Amino acid sequence: MVAELNLRLIGFWTLTLALGIFVATPLALLIVNSFRTVSVGDLGFQLTHLTLLNYVEAYSNPKTFGMFLNSLWFALGSMGVAMVFGCSLAFLCERTDLRFRQFIPALVMIPLIMPGVVKGIAWIFLLSPRIGVLNQPWIALFGRPLLDAQSIPAMVWVEGISMSPLTFLLIGSIIQRMDPALEEAGAGSGAPKWKVLSRVTLPLLMPALAGVALLLFIRGIEAFEIPMLMGANAGIFVFSTNIYHALRDASPPEYGLAFAYCMTLILLTVGALWLYQRQLRRTERYTVVMGKGYRPRLIHLGRWSWLGWGFLGFYGVVGALLPFFILLWASVLPYYEPPSWEALAKVSLDNYVTVLRMDDLWDAAKNTIILGLASSVGTMFLTVLASWFIFRTYLGWRKLLDFVLFLPYAFPGMIVGVAFMILFLSFKNPLYNTIWIIVLAHVVNFLPIGSRFTHAAIVQVHKELEEAASASGAGFWRTLRHVWVPLLTPALTNGTLFLLILSFKVMSVAALLQGPDSMVLSVYLWNIWGGGEAGLASALSVLLVITLGFFTIVSRSLARGPAAAREF
Amino acid sequence: MIKVERLSKSYPGHDDRTVAAVRELSFQVEPGEFYTLLGPSGCGKTTTLRSIAGFERPESGEIRIGDQMAYSSAKNVNVPPHKRDFGIVFQSYAIWPHMTVYDNVAFPLLHGRVRIGKREARERVIKALQLVQLDGLADRPAPLLSGGQQQRVALARALVHEPRVLLLDEPLSNLDAKLREEMRLEIRQLVKRLGITALYVTHDQLEALTMSDRVAVMNAGRIVQEGTPVEIYKKPSDPFVARFIGLANFLDGRVCGTLSDGFGMVQTAIGILRCHFVRPASLDEKTIIMIRPEDVAFVQGSNEPLQNVVDGKIEVLVFTGDAMDCRVSVAGQDLRLKISSSTPLQPSSPVRLYFPAERCLAIQSGSE
Numbered sequence: 001m002v003a004e005l006n007l008r009l010i011g012f013w014t015l016t017l018a019l020g021i022f023v024a025t026p027l028a029l030l031i032v033n034s035f036r037t038v039s040v041g042d043l044g045f046q047l048t049h050l051t052l053l054n055y056v057e058a059y060s061n062p063k064t065f066g067m068f069l070n071s072l073w074f075a076l077g078s079m080g081v082a083m084v085f086g087c088s089l090a091f092l093c094e095r096t097d098l099r100f101r102q103f104i105p106a107l108v109m110i111p112l113i114m115p116g117v118v119k120g121i122a123w124i125f126l127l128s129p130r131i132g133v134l135n136q137p138w139i140a141l142f143g144r145p146l147l148d149a150q151s152i153p154a155m156v157w158v159e160g161i162s163m164s165p166l167t168f169l170l171i172g173s174i175i176q177r178m179d180p181a182l183e184e185a186g187a188g189s190g191a192p193k194w195k196v197l198s199r200v201t202l203p204l205l206m207p208a209l210a211g212v213a214l215l216l217f218i219r220g221i222e223a224f225e226i227p228m229l230m231g232a233n234a235g236i237f238v239f240s241t242n243i244y245h246a247l248r249d250a251s252p253p254e255y256g257l258a259f260a261y262c263m264t265l266i267l268l269t270v271g272a273l274w275l276y277q278r279q280l281r282r283t284e285r286y287t288v289v290m291g292k293g294y295r296p297r298l299i300h301l302g303r304w305s306w307l308g309w310g311f312l313g314f315y316g317v318v319g320a321l322l323p324f325f326i327l328l329w330a331s332v333l334p335y336y337e338p339p340s341w342e343a344l345a346k347v348s349l350d351n352y353v354t355v356l357r358m359d360d361l362w363d364a365a366k367n368t369i370i371l372g373l374a375s376s377v378g379t380m381f382l383t384v385l386a387s388w389f390i391f392r393t394y395l396g397w398r399k400l401l402d403f404v405l406f407l408p409y410a411f412p413g414m415i416v417g418v419a420f421m422i423l424f425l426s427f428k429n430p431l432y433n434t435i436w437i438i439v440l441a442h443v444v445n446f447l448p449i450g451s452r453f454t455h456a457a458i459v460q461v462h463k464e465l466e467e468a469a470s471a472s473g474a475g476f477w478r479t480l481r482h483v484w485v486p487l488l489t490p491a492l493t494n495g496t497l498f499l500l501i502l503s504f505k506v507m508s509v510a511a512l513l514q515g516p517d518s519m520v521l522s523v524y525l526w527n528i529w530g531g532g533e534a535g536l537a538s539a540l541s542v543l544l545v546i547t548l549g550f551f552t553i554v555s556r557s558l559a560r561g562p563a564a565a566r567e568f
Numbered sequence: 569m570i571k572v573e574r575l576s577k578s579y580p581g582h583d584d585r586t587v588a589a590v591r592e593l594s595f596q597v598e599p600g601e602f603y604t605l606l607g608p609s610g611c612g613k614t615t616t617l618r619s620i621a622g623f624e625r626p627e628s629g630e631i632r633i634g635d636q637m638a639y640s641s642a643k644n645v646n647v648p649p650h651k652r653d654f655g656i657v658f659q660s661y662a663i664w665p666h667m668t669v670y671d672n673v674a675f676p677l678l679h680g681r682v683r684i685g686k687r688e689a690r691e692r693v694i695k696a697l698q699l700v701q702l703d704g705l706a707d708r709p710a711p712l713l714s715g716g717q718q719q720r721v722a723l724a725r726a727l728v729h730e731p732r733v734l735l736l737d738e739p740l741s742n743l744d745a746k747l748r749e750e751m752r753l754e755i756r757q758l759v760k761r762l763g764i765t766a767l768y769v770t771h772d773q774l775e776a777l778t779m780s781d782r783v784a785v786m787n788a789g790r791i792v793q794e795g796t797p798v799e800i801y802k803k804p805s806d807p808f809v810a811r812f813i814g815l816a817n818f819l820d821g822r823v824c825g826t827l828s829d830g831f832g833m834v835q836t837a838i839g840i841l842r843c844h845f846v847r848p849a850s851l852d853e854k855t856i857i858m859i860r861p862e863d864v865a866f867v868q869g870s871n872e873p874l875q876n877v878v879d880g881k882i883e884v885l886v887f888t889g890d891a892m893d894c895r896v897s898v899a900g901q902d903l904r905l906k907i908s909s910s911t912p913l914q915p916s917s918p919v920r921l922y923f924p925a926e927r928c929l930a931i932q933s934g935s936e
Binding site: 179181182184185186187188189190191192193195196199200203204206 | 662680726
């Protein structure tokens with residue numbers, strides 16, 4: 001017993017310290033170096049060349065203020081768009097008698113298949129001031145474009161649509177959790193519908209809605225793909241693109257400046273996250289005794305159901321159909337031009353052939369697979385161990401481990417990327433410029449998400465199930481083999497697939513840490529696009545969407561576990 | 569005061585579970601009456617109450633509250649809930665967590681059917697809170713209340729606008745046993761003091777028996793028996809009611825003797841018993857005899873009754889505090905008896921039992 005306990009203790013501290021160092025060192029390096037005058041060979045923990053100049057330089061620049069405003073508008077705007085879409089869709093799905101509304105969740109999820117880069121490219125085609133499909137009729141009618149792809153409103157629109165599925169999920173579950181009797185009590189008091197809505201329903205939902213809005217704001221602040229594709233060329237920078245710019249485009253890299261921006265970004269997200277947590281606690285205070293779980297009264301749409309259908313159709317069109325078809329169109333043309341009968345004559349599959357014949361594409365594909373498998377499996381392995389320590393041992397410090405797992409949640413992927421960049425530039429090592437540094441950064445980035453899955457999975461395995469195996473005479477390994485593995489497999493598979501797809505889609509870290517031999521598909525696509533090969537980029541986009549769609553369907557049909565993924 | 573006529577409502581089976589339906593249900597609650605719908609879960613009692621409130625839309629039938637036609641399929645009337653005159657207490661209390669106790673109770677006055685000024689409302693809210701003995705807690709935020717307090721706030725909110733009808737949907741089932749007993753009495757007294765008409769829905773027979781003026785026992789969307797608590801308990805018309813309310817022994821039998829003044833002879837496995845017939849029956853007809861455990865008596869000594877005496881053997885004897893729960897086997901039948909705990913008895917000892925004829929109820933086997 002004593003020996004076993006010691007083994008647990010050693011295991012626990014090894015894991016906690018390893019993860020702690022793994023998570024904290026890069027972030028500490030980032031903080032320290034933001035206060036130093038640094039150049040490439042000089043990064044590290046040395047407390048020399050201390051200065052506040054980075055901050056002075058960053059914040060005396062009037063452009064910084066503009067960028068700050070851009071970030072704010074972008075984040076707030078896309079939050080607004082996502083809230084409008086998410087709330088309306090959730091309302092239609094949960095509270096109206098719209099026919100076939102049970103299919104709304106699946107429909108809403110479809111746009112998730114498209115990675116940010118792909119969405120960005122598609123919407124540039126759609127909203128380009130001169131040749132944009134959506135702008136052309138507008139120009140013909142009103143003499144000016146509807147929306148310029150390279151403007152904050154357009155960026156807000158695209159990011160807002162991208163965040164709508166998440167918003168829908170969060171708000172939908174909030175509405176589901178509300179006791180319908182609370183509203184009926186309003187009607188029972190003699191209050192008409194609109195009074196119940198304004199005095200009961202809305203105030204009740206408000207704290208939870210504010211929480212969702214904050215979460216969206218955080219995601220808007222740290223968003224990278226859309227601002228990079230749609231804004232950066234036109235000189236519209238936000239925090240994340242500015243950091244990227246200072247590190248990868250400037251020569252020599254302006255480390256100090258980038259770090260100073262990173263610190264502000266951290267302050268913003270940590271602050272918003274703190275508010276979010278506080279909001280969550282406030283929401284929990286509103287939890288009330290639940291009754292029999294009657295389904296709430298549905299609002300009869302009647303003659304207005306066409307409006308519901310119209311809205312769903314609109315969402316489907318702008319969320320998925322329009323972007324996908326414009327990419328499909330662009331991918332079969334040698335040079336992009338708006339759809340027309342004349343252009344139809346030029347249609348060919350040449351772009352696909354060219355793309356598939358490019359040698360480095362297959363290197364990128366290989367890297368992508370390595371990155372996806374290694375970061376998802378690695379994360380799940382670490383978090384399942386950690387979850388087990390947190391929920392199945394009574395070690396006094398297990399809260400510390402939980403904190404370490406949660407810590408990266410406060411830091412945008414971009415920041416983790418920068419932190420790992422510093423880490424691997426600070427000492428000589430063979431990993432820099434390989435795919436493995438991206439893997440490591442992804443693992444750190446994914447720890448909070450992975451632990452959602454594994455926490456839920458471990459908690460769900462009752463302690464008695466394990467004890468029953470011991471009582472039947474099964475030793476540790478047999479218990480592991482016959483109880484733990486079968487019970488955890490579904491949730492772990494679920495989590496792994498989710499992270500696999502996520503690592504495929506997230507571009508910020510891979511873009512920041514890319515080297516000649518560590519290109520992944522999303523960055524590769526972005527580079528082709530940046531090189532002006534619109535046709536090839538479209539063809540590759542279409543291929544990516546189809547592949548991801550396939551994987552998503554597979555993982556959805558395999559998914560039979562806790563819906564921990566919902567919050568991400 | 570409440571009149572329900574030929575009310576029907578069915579649900580489509582949603583994710584493989586069949587939801588309770590109400591079938592051609594009719595009943596009437598008199599003004600000032602405390603009327604209870606009693607039945608197992610899924611019998612349609614809550615659906616009925618929710619139809620009266622207007623939260624569910626029935627398929628056919630008619631509902632009147634007072635002189636208001638609240639629902640009528642024939643006349644195509646369906647008054648929305650907020651225009652019907654009632655107060656309601658939910659099982660979950662449904663106290664709005666974003667308001668104080670005061671705001672919760674004031675809501676019907678400030679936003680309801682008949683709106684009144686804030687000052688006047690204040691008086692009535694305080695009065696309502698006094699009624700439920702919560703006058704000190706007016707400014708407390710709702711989430712900081714205990715279950716029992718939430719219950720009282722819900723009552724105050726349901727009564728503050730002085731509706732003529734109070735609907736109660738299993739209001740006690742979330743309380744602990746001790747509090748439940750207290751509230752049973754309190755709610756009944758409150759309702760009686762205010763002279764309000766109350767419709768109470770529960771699956772708890774004790775609540776139904778102790779609180780109501782009249783009880784309707786429901787099963788599968790229909791009222792099986794309606795009557796005062798005493799009638800329901802003493803004279804169940806049907807094995808379902810007998811089984812649902814209290815404990816009962818059942819014996820299969822065949823009518824073998826002439827019937828006069830409601831009594832007759834029935835041949836059963838334990839012998840011929842003189843029984844009270846709930847409904848007239850003819851010779852040779854099959855029947856079921858019900859007898860409550862506490863109605864069987866032990867015969868000791870010489871003054872032995874002439875009829876309805878059988879010999880048996882005590883199989884199990886369980887002490888339950890105020891009484892002894894006793895299982896006696898008589899001619900292969902297992903009977904359950906409840907006797908005073910002071911009776912000197914030994915397990916496995918032979919006993920002689922007496923079944924008083926007026927307590928042996930011959931219930932038609934009917935459809936069950």
